[in-house]
Amino acid sequence: MLEPGVSVSRLALEHGVNANLVRKWMKKSRAERQLPLASAFVPVQIAPDMHSGSAGDLKKTKPLSQCLPASKVSALLPNGVSLTVECAGVEVLEAIIGALGHVQTGR
16 A cells, blocks of 8 residues: 555656556545455354253163254355255364354355
8 A cells, every 4th residue: 555645746757657547446445445345254043952861871871972853054255155064973063063153264
């Protein structure tokens, strides 16, 4: 960006560029900086706990990893892509949510 007091015409002349073109680029740059950035936040819905019972019931059940149904994650990315992923493990679900939280907005 220009420093205060620098002549746009002189700067353009020194670099062999039309001064009006430099002014157009400056105007475009200012306008782009004023646009609000799209959020990379991905909304997550947590289903209510379907497993309830007493401690005595736990001995009679299968391990949690074997009895949970597949989880489904749906996300609408900032670039408009809709993504739906099904997974069985909590670790996989955490990895997917973590990755979606770091999606670049393209700005």
